[in-house]
Amino acid sequence: MVMGELVQKTDVLVIGGGPGGYAAAFRAADLGLDVTLVELNARPGGVCLFRGCIPSKTYLYLSELLYDAQRAAKMGIAFSPPTIDINGMRAWKAKVVDRLATGLVNLSEKRGIQLLQGRAAFENPRQVRLFENEISHIKFHSAIIATGSHPISLPGVKIKKEGRIMSSTEALELADIPKSLLVIGGGYVGLELGSVYASLGSQVTLIEKGDRLLPGVDDDLLRPLNHRLKKLFTAIRLQTGVTALTETEELVRATLESASGTQQETFDRALIAIGRKPNTQGLGLENTSIELDPQGFIVVDEQQRTAEKYIFAVGDVAGGLLLAHKASREGKIAAEVIAGQPSAFDARAIPAVVYTDPQIAWCGLTETEAQVQNRSVRIERFPWQASGRAATMGATDGLTKIIVDAATERILGIGITGRHVEGLIAEGVLAIEMGAVAEDMALSIHPHPTLSETESEAAEIFLGSATHILAKK
Amino acid sequence: MARAFKLPDLGEGIHEGEVLSVLVAIGDDITEGDLILEVETDKAAVEIPSPYTGKILEILVKPGDIVKVGDALMTFSNGDEAEVIPAEISVPSANALQTEPKEDITKPIADQGPVPASPATRRLARELDVDLRKIEPSGSGGRVTAEDVRRFAAQAVGPAPLNTESILPSAPPVAPVTMDANLPNFSKWGTTERVPFRSIRRAIGKQMSLAWSQIPHVTSQGSVDITRLEEFRRRHINDIEAKGGKLTLSVFALKAAATALRAYPNFNASLDLENEEIIIKHYYHIGVAVDTAEGLIVPVIRDVDRKSITELAIELNELVQRTRARKASLDDMQGGTFTITNIGPMGTGYFAPIINYPQVAIMGLGAAKMQPVVIENETDGYEIVPRLILPVVLTIDHRVLDGADASRFMQVVIDSLQDPDELLMTMV
Numbered sequence: 027m028v029m030g031e032l033v034q035k036t037d038v039l040v041i042g043g044g045p046g047g048y049a050a051a052f053r054a055a056d057l058g059l060d061v062t063l064v065e066l067n068a069r070p071g072g073v074c075l076f077r078g079c080i081p082s083k084t085y086l087y088l089s090e091l092l093y094d095a096q097r098a099a100k101m102g103i104a105f106s107p108p109t110i111d112i113n114g115m116r117a118w119k120a121k122v123v124d125r126l127a128t129g130l131v132n133l134s135e136k137r138g139i140q141l142l143q144g145r146a147a148f149e150n151p152r153q154v155r156l157f158e159n160e161i162s163h164i165k166f167h168s169a170i171i172a173t174g175s176h177p178i179s180l181p182g183v184k185i186k187k188e189g190r191i192m193s194s195t196e197a198l199e200l201a202d203i204p205k206s207l208l209v210i211g212g213g214y215v216g217l218e219l220g221s222v223y224a225s226l227g228s229q230v231t232l233i234e235k236g237d238r239l240l241p242g243v244d245d246d247l248l249r250p251l252n253h254r255l256k257k258l259f260t261a262i263r264l265q266t267g268v269t270a271l272t273e274t275e276e277l278v279r280a281t282l283e284s285a286s287g288t289q290q291e292t293f294d295r296a297l298i299a300i301g302r303k304p305n306t307q308g309l310g311l312e313n314t315s316i317e318l319d320p321q322g323f324i325v326v327d328e329q330q331r332t333a334e335k336y337i338f339a340v341g342d343v344a345g346g347l348l349l350a351h352k353a354s355r356e357g358k359i360a361a362e363v364i365a366g367q368p369s370a371f372d373a374r375a376i377p378a379v380v381y382t383d384p385q386i387a388w389c390g391l392t393e394t395e396a397q398v399q400n401r402s403v404r405i406e407r408f409p410w411q412a413s414g415r416a417a418t419m420g421a422t423d424g425l426t427k428i429i430v431d432a433a434t435e436r437i438l439g440i441g442i443t444g445r446h447v448e449g450l451i452a453e454g455v456l457a458i459e460m461g462a463v464a465e466d467m468a469l470s471i472h473p474h475p476t477l478s479e480t481e482s483e484a485a486e487i488f489l490g491s492a493t494h495i496l497a498k499k
Numbered sequence: 500m501a502r503a504f505k506l507p508d509l510g511e512g513i514h515e516g517e518v519l520s521v522l523v524a525i526g527d528d529i530t531e532g533d534l535i536l537e538v539e540t541d542k543a544a545v546e547i548p549s550p551y552t553g554k555i556l557e558i559l560v561k562p563g564d565i566v567k568v569g570d571a572l573m574t575f576s577n578g579d580e581a582e583v584i585p586a587e588i589s590v591p592s593a594n595a596l597q598t599e600p601k602e603d604i605t606k607p608i609a610d611q612g613p614v615p616a617s618p619a620t621r622r623l624a625r626e627l628d629v630d631l632r633k634i635e636p637s638g639s640g641g642r643v644t645a646e647d648v649r650r651f652a653a654q655a656v657g658p659a660p661l662n663t664e665s666i667l668p669s670a671p672p673v674a675p676v677t678m679d680a681n682l683p684n685f686s687k688w689g690t691t692e693r694v695p696f697r698s699i700r701r702a703i704g705k706q707m708s709l710a711w712s713q714i715p716h717v718t719s720q721g722s723v724d725i726t727r728l729e730e731f732r733r734r735h736i737n738d739i740e741a742k743g744g745k746l747t748l749s750v751f752a753l754k755a756a757a758t759a760l761r762a763y764p765n766f767n768a769s770l771d772l773e774n775e776e777i778i779i780k781h782y783y784h785i786g787v788a789v790d791t792a793e794g795l796i797v798p799v800i801r802d803v804d805r806k807s808i809t810e811l812a813i814e815l816n817e818l819v820q821r822t823r824a825r826k827a828s829l830d831d832m833q834g835g836t837f838t839i840t841n842i843g844p845m846g847t848g849y850f851a852p853i854i855n856y857p858q859v860a861i862m863g864l865g866a867a868k869m870q871p872v873v874i875e876n877e878t879d880g881y882e883i884v885p886r887l888i889l890p891v892v893l894t895i896d897h898r899v900l901d902g903a904d905a906s907r908f909m910q911v912v913i914d915s916l917q918d919p920d921e922l923l924m925t926m927v
Contacts, residue, residue: 060684368622460617
């Protein structure tokens, strides 16, 4: 060892401070372990806090406000057209992010977690080299890899820091409100960010290679959003790809290809939202026996353990659904396993939420999956036209759907679209995790008037008698 | 061809042990019979010999690991490959090649779907190492409840169902020791060390947490004048020693307790909440708490009511020796109906013991001391005399017994110990 090189020892080394990493670190510390968290940025939070969930939801909330202010005219309140101060929006987002990041730093410190800024790479299965930090090596008893993922680009297209071709990261910087924006990819990132820019006044053209938006989401849940986006966006072009994408100082030039031919178009900016890749580069995985799957995600077992006995991986880097809440649970499991508890990832329902307006949320089995698996299920739908609360909010385009096992009457899946369904889906998760039958949901009293009633009424439809809708005989 | 060595059945109902040391290293050439591991079970440290001859390829455990019977411990290469391979292929027995990890209890079987059970119940099942699919569900819609898991775990461990008998410290893991998630980082305030919470200590922890969480405890205190009993004890101590016995206060306490248990059978009972019944036992097997280097162990003396003071003195002495040497068998620790704990030799006075679940009462003896006692004499009223006073405590399960019962029980014990003649009468 070179003189002057600082080596530290820790019980648990967590690499990456996103929702997977910090949840793991906090849980491990709460279980009495000595924890070191290495993070590239000065503060924990990861993509979710700095370049993902939190900034996008901040802007989506403002988009919703804009829409509500506009449609209030129909309800008897007319506002003058809003003045959009983009600097003010950025400052507000920065304030939100800063507040949460400071909270995470405090929570780390109060738990006695050592936060180190830098990049860690395995030298062997028990030690990492630390770059960009005065401590140069850390020996650990156990390590948790929580390095997350990054947005991918189109082949041959390089995303520059302040360029006109953006990934979600740059789009959330909100450099300006482009007059026209090309969104490439009809997944939830493209729809959410496309919605933000369209609400702020950009003319958004969305292209998607497949034949529909949000692949995997049931058709009936997608329908209201499709309807809204057709008005909000300038164009939605399905089965359309990009064969070339270049930028100049002033504009982006895209060659779009579809069944009707190839055409060149120009936009002020373009957003590439076609997926994410795990961050495994530069981690020194070659110095361990950790294995990657064909997509490049780290292979783990249900205890989040990699092929190395003392190294765990959680969150995006370990594959599966790339969602913060799934990462957090995995992080806690890894910490508990390290502390000797018999934890394992055995979730039966991981909720997913698309924060567009209307929102779409689902958990457990989807209708599409039930069909593919040929499961014997009964599906009941409660349309929000029959919901009093939805009527008060002018949000009757929603739909609540439950998917119930035909034999056992157990709730297998829930899908909802409409306003504020992000919160409604949690009841479905609990129901599925608890093994609830439809009757359990129907018999649990739901407050009136709320949107949550749509869930108990869907269960009542299943039982044959719902209050606010005539069940089919 | 690699072959796995799995923890063999160590007998006597032992299901798991803690690896104390690994006596070999990867690459060592081992001959059948060489000692390869030291494993501590709830009762004894066992050195495990190798069943194979060959080179060690992998060591899958480390000191401190808890291993269960059937867990793979290490893998061996075998020199005689040609002989071994066909044998293993044709006879897939328990000894056959096993390099796969233990079956995952959480992974749902594809064609059955997951067993309906709440996340907390599923976690409990993992803690107790129970396969949810094997449990008969009691919840609505076929849901497996936490209670179902506990009951199944208790039944799976021993032939004795939970509600009739339990053992200490090898009690089935019916209630996990709850984890205090909020421990601060103590090393902020000074140096600390971490000592494993394992084996007997862990078994005690489980049993005590269970008892404390399930039983509403009430403790009463009394004192006995044992001046005359002590004279009696000193008179006979030598002849009993000559017979191999040790005439301690515990021997008399056993006898006194048996007398009181016969008088008040509800103390010799267990509560079966599920069937809403009190199980009264018509045998008097009394556990005696023994302090060993590894922690508390409670062996049981059977049919105390039918044995003489001399027999009990000999049997108790022998049982305590055996227990301290970690040689007591699982049988020695099962079947108790009541427990006596004598901490007198350590000098403590009054205390409040925890009931040995699923029993419903425990009696404790403190340290006897000469004390001034006011007595009434026949001539001139009161006088103060030095007497040897023994503190006695009795903890009851208030679901089954009341404070008044405790007083009545205690009075029988006091009367018996105060008057050796009466105690001896009961021996007949």
